[in-house]
Amino acid sequence: MTEQEITLDSLTRELIAFRDARDWRQFHSLKNLIVSLNLEASELLELTQWKADGDVENALSEPAFRARLAEECADVLLYLLLIAERADIDLLQAGAAKIARNGEKYPVEKARGSARKYTEL
Ligand SMILES: [Mg+2]
CATH class of the missing domain: 1.10.287.1080 (MazG-like)
Incomplete structure (x- = not known):
């Protein structure tokens, strides 16, 4: 094989x-x-x-x-x-789309070093 x-x-x-x-x-x-x-x-x-x-x-x-x-x-x-x-x-597409959405919900300038949910940033 x-x-x-x-x-x-x-x-x-x-x-x-x-x-x-x-x-x-x-x-x-x-x-x-x-x-x-x-x-x-x-x-x-x-x-x-x-x-x-x-x-x-x-x-x-x-x-x-x-x-x-x-x-x-x-x-x-x-x-x-x-x-x-x-x-x-399509898991790869769904995963990539989810990372992109999470990037919008958790912008680095607000989320860096924080464990808060995006609604509390
Ligand atoms: Mg098992």
Whole structure:
């Protein structure tokens, strides 16, 4: 197998092939995909439970923690790809548009160094 660049599109195609080979599309309603994404996000959150900020940062040097973190990030990513495919959303375009909108809501001169919401700047 030759090594090819992995892109969001290629990953989505691989994921759809994985799903369809198992006849799982029938379970992948948009609602179920959104629920599943949030459950996986909770598994990501669970990695930080009972830990201080510094403990989580320090855990990055532990291979077992890094492996679990990567796995849960992958789970979130894969459900996000399935949601985007199901809803016909271009994630790269949507992400770029969102950064642009956030730039308008949080101009550097007002938001720099502040954790305030844009409505309170
Ligand atoms: Mg998981």
